[in-house]
Amino acid sequence: MNSVTCPAQWERAPRFTHGAPHNRLYPAPPALQGVLAALISRDTRGLALDSAQRLSHFPASPLITLSWFDSIEPGLVQDTAAGPQWEPFASPVMLSGSQSKPLASWAPTTGRGAMACFPADVAHALFGVDLATLHDRFVPAEDVLDSSWAPLLNGLLQARDDGQAMAVLEQQLTNRWRAVNGEASALASVRQLGRHWVERLALKAHAWQRDVSPRQLERRIKSYSGRSLREWQALVRTEGLFFAARDLYEAGTPFSWADLALQEGFSDQAHMSRVSRQITGFPPGEFAQRFIEDESFWLYRLWM
Template sequence: MASPSTNTIAFDPALWPSGTLWQPRASLSACVRASMVRNTLGADHTDAQRVNHFPASPMCSLSWWFSGSSQCLNSPPAVAAEGVFGETMPMPGRWVLCGPQTRPVSTWCPGPVHSMMVLVMPDALHALTGLQVSDLIDQFFDASTILPPDWLPMLQQVQDAPDDAQRLQALEEFLEPRWQRYRPSQPLVQQRYSDWVAHLALRAAVSAPGRSLRQLERRIKQWSGLPLRELRVMGRSEEAFLMTAALATQTTAKLDWAQIAVDTGYSDQSHLIRTTRRITGFTPDALGKGIQQQESFWAYRLWM
């Protein structure tokens, strides 16, 4: 059964609780990265507070809305953070499958919402469904029309379950027997992007004849939808984010971005800033202030 973990970091007390981050059972650790539950029922948020910011990510996601709804924003994240939305696009269905995102995404909820987003490893999704992950990149799909037909009863069962714990249990009991035939014999101890990328590269090297760099990269892109170089960029970006979060809990002094850049594999501070802006839509400093003070950065707080 999945287990929840919650924040221990102190933020602006006026912020709504970020939600719950559920970790999968051990046997599904190479299939499901985590599940994020957000419930703002009862909150009286402004339009700007109902924005949701998400970074670029190599993960796929499967989402349910138990109450309320969400729309995609075409505005850049920094603009959306100021409450300027521009054009919005409704989600394509009640249940949504999202492919890997090569750029940050901002969404908006017209009102209070209770939702769940399950982050699925792209190679696991490919193995379980036969979907070509490269066809899903930067797109949202109606999950009921793109997933195999035998997934549909599970989607409905999760929707109808009386609470979040039973929803996660229904999902895991569906995935468990299907994943048995595909899961690696030596599952990951860590589930950071960089660990998964290294594991993926090792699998590519030993999975089939032909070990040239081009053949390895072709296998990795088939499984994940993204080239190895891009996956490593996202892994390094997550490492910098988690290090920054850890340092922020230990000191009130101004963070040394140059040292953080060196410690996480960037060539210099400018390299860190450029990559952070590309992955999140914000500079490191703006991202840090948003996480501490703005409702719309709840997903980042939850991940910390």
Template sequence: MATLVPTSARHPQGLIPSGQLWLPRASLSACLRGSMVRSTVGYHLTDEQRINRFPATPLCSLSWWFEGRSEALVADRPDTMPGLHSPREAYPGRWVLAGPHTRPSSSYCAAPTHGMMVMFMPDALHLLTGLEPEALTNRVVDAQTVLPRDWIAMCEALQTQPDDAARMDCLESFLEPRWQACRPAHALQAQRYGDWAVHLAQRAAVSAPGRSLRQLERRIKRWAGLPLRELRGFGKAEQAFFDAIVAGENQGSVKWADVAASAGYSDQSHLCRATRRITGYAPQALYEGIHGDEAFWVYRIWAQ
């Protein structure tokens, strides 16, 4: 079954446990990137601490709430991150499906909340459901209006499971036979974004007649929802993220020029622009938020 990643011993003082990251069983590693579970039930949070920050992502996600609920925070301007007093919008359904996002997003939980977000590789979701990730890009939709009927039954069954381990088992038992029936012959096992983008380009080159650059780009965008150039950008940003986390743990501080160079950016300014575009924050502000702000729990889970 899925593997629960242990919570880091270096949990920031003054913050509640970030949540749990479940990694899929090996047979589903090319289908799922992971599942994040977060519960604030039983903890006292200030209003500011009820904000949740999410980066832009090439992944698709399917989300459940078992207690409480979240609302989307809407930024006043495209170049700013929303705050506590920003407008709020209810998510569109009991279970929501989100496509790849080219911009960071934020949500707010007014009451104690327990929820789960399952992160799918977009090309895998396309094979499993027939949905076009491109049509879901930068959108969050009511899952009951777009998913096949057997998926809705699975969503209902998962909702009624007694605990998170049982929920993951329910999900994986549903997905495994369907994924084995439709998975590519040579599916990639390691799912770092950079490796996945390369593999996707190789699949596009051999999957159908027509190998012009335009035809390959169309094929990739149909499978993944984003152009290859943007997928490669996510790969570099992910590499920089993990390099910064390791540098901070080993050295106590981060030299951003070194991180930029090791991840393949032209210079530190290039890294700063990319980080702002994906997360809404400059690298140092993001690093400080991960280590001291409740709202950045998603990043802390990913760094475990």
């Protein structure tokens, strides 16, 4: 286990105010519509972030991500009986599968990193990866992708800014996707990605149910996607809850979590709180406070 001292997984730190980190979310360009969900980047070079401000928190998610890092060595943080433990990633380019629980990463220094996010079924078709082998894992991309993907991986590492990285993605992915899926198709907005993924998974489950028993169908869905269809539906409802809460908050409109829970399809507020903890690590009220105040929740602020 790595001996570097790191903060606890859920340690709090205020948002950095002395020259904000460069955090960006880019939707797919026209050529990558239907392929790329989003390109997300964070650049903290030259900023005096304290240890806890170098944490980044991520929700449970159905997306497959390809991440790369420049002048920074991040890794995952876990709280253990012996205290917080940090394990650096084994490569500057990592491929990760769908995640069934919220995660935290940390780095001993500031630096620059980015990640390209893909719907799971697109990643399966495009990269030829077995989704089941990636669930809840981060693996070196070069260990999973064959040598024909080296120009993509090398190009991303050599990209000096987000524009160059997007150009590499467009150059390396467009023709490959057309070869396996025909012309690019329209992609939902970031707010609709989860909902559209669940809809496609439900259609796939409907096709499978003609050939297998209900128990076998449930196992097949979990093997393919990492979760049951009901669990993915709960994730989408929770996303909808927080999108609605942010819209009301930014409009200056008072709201009740109990009322929002019912509007988004939860049986009651307690049910909503349980699912929120599973996806973000926190009940809605505490999550909302961290969303507003904590530096490590930068990704949530970009996505929502």
